[in-house]
Amino acid sequence: MQHALQKDQPALLLAPMEGVTDSPMRALLSEMGGFSHMVTEFFRVNQLVPPAKILVRHMAELKTKSCTASGTPVFLQLLGGNPERLAETAALGAKLGAAGIDLNFGCPAPTVNRHDGGATLLLYPERILTIVKAVRAAVPSPIPVSVKMRLGFDDPTSIYKNADMALQGGASWITVHGRTKSQGYKPPAYWEAIGDLVKSFPIPIVANGEIWTIDDFRRCRDVTNAKHYMIGRGALANPLLVQQIAEELGLPHQPTEENWLGWMDRFAALALPLSTNPNYVVKRLKQWLRYADQRGNFQGFQELKRAENLDAFMHTLHGSGVVNLREV
Numbered sequence: 001m002q003h004a005l006q007k008d009q010p011a012l013l014l015a016p017m018e019g020v021t022d023s024p025m026r027a028l029l030s031e032m033g034g035f036s037h038m039v040t041e042f043f044r045v046n047q048l049v050p051p052a053k054i055l056v057r058h059m060a061e062l063k064t065k066s067c068t069a070s071g072t073p074v075f076l077q078l079l080g081g082n083p084e085r086l087a088e089t090a091a092l093g094a095k096l097g098a099a100g101i102d103l104n105f106g107c108p109a110p111t112v113n114r115h116d117g118g119a120t121l122l123l124y125p126e127r128i129l130t131i132v133k134a135v136r137a138a139v140p141s142p143i144p145v146s147v148k149m150r151l152g153f154d155d156p157t158s159i160y161k162n163a164d165m166a167l168q169g170g171a172s173w174i175t176v177h178g179r180t181k182s183q184g185y186k187p188p189a190y191w192e193a194i195g196d197l198v199k200s201f202p203i204p205i206v207a208n209g210e211i212w213t214i215d216d217f218r219r220c221r222d223v224t225n226a227k228h229y230m231i232g233r234g235a236l237a238n239p240l241l242v243q244q245i246a247e248e249l250g251l252p253h254q255p256t257e258e259n260w261l262g263w264m265d266r267f268a269a270l271a272l273p274l275s276t277n278p279n280y281v282v283k284r285l286k287q288w289l290r291y292a293d294q295r296g297n298f299q300g301f302q303e304l305k306r307a308e309n310l311d312a313f314m315h316t317l318h319g320s321g322v323v324n325l326r327e328v
């Protein structure tokens with residue numbers, strides 16, 4: 001289990017965020033340091049097992065021993081409700097070199113839920129058991145199989161049963177997003193149950209949800225006593241938060257200066273070769289800055305969001321001096 005999480009060793013994972021934390025974003029955040037592991041955006045498994053090349057397109061790191069260029073291990077996340085297809089796809093991912101397989105039981109998107117995937121499964125604990133068991137059996141034992149789930153569909157207390165099913169099925173660790181599907185992304189996150197699992201489960205429990213600042217992290221740690229954390233939106237809103245948390249967890253990290261211009265340039269350089277449409281890259285840059293803008297970490301977004309193409313965006317970013325960074 002070369003890259004597996006260990007109960008007594010801290011870890012800081014990048015959250016999977018569909019359409020956000022793709023391979024160029026993972027490469028950049030990995031260059032910046034602080035994350036010990038990353039999880040891909042979900043790959044939806046329907047009726048067919050995908051051809052290898054589709055999985056590799058989804059997870060570029062399969063070409064580089066399941067690590068980013070800077071060496072952060074990446075796990076492949078699968079989403080679906082069919083145990084056999086999930087197991088076959090997981091086996092293929094493992095054969096292609098995935099460092100681990102993560103199963104998504106949390107996605108609240110209506111299209112995903114309608115097609116029997118994500119958070120819907122939280123209503124059927126037995127199905128969670130069956131799926132985890134099937135995937136565990138299909139993947140060679142040195143490769144971890146983990147689970148990511150919400151507290152429940154409507155009922156937050158269902159986490160206890162569902163997490164137990166994942167454990168019985170052989171999950172290597174469980175990431176818990178401290179909200180039900182019905183609670184969507186509305187703050188706050190409820191971390192107390194995560195603390196219960198940390199206390200009573202023999203496997204690592206990864207705490208997730210609503211960590212935007214180092215104070216949020218400390219409160220979450222006080223409530224959960226967890227050694228393992230996953231952050232998503234907070235890492236985009238303030239990439240330096242990753243360093244701060246890594247420091248508190250005693251994980252390797254390098255001191256990084258706030259440098260939005262450099263980060264934007266680097267993301268564009270990483271993403272452009274993979275995109276047929278440069279405007280897609282602009283969309284992604286704006287998406288990223290929107291997180292930072294909403295949290296007051298980046299000023300100048302109002303001007304940048306009007307840029308219609310990459311040239312205009314970069315000209316505004318570099319040329320007009322709109323970037324006026326908050327002190328961290």
Ligand SMILES: Cc1cc2nc3c(=O)[nH]c(=O)nc-3n(C[C@H](O)[C@H](O)[C@H](O)COP(=O)(O)O)c2cc1C
Binds near residue numbers: 019040077106107233
């Ligand atoms: C835009 C977006 C896309 C997401 N995509 C995924 C996904 O593909 N798989 C998954 O397990 N969770 C997904 N999530 C949930 C996150 O992984 C995470 O659990 C959630 O954002 C809470 O963590 P945070 O408060 O640190 O962002 C997504 C969340 C957002 C906002």
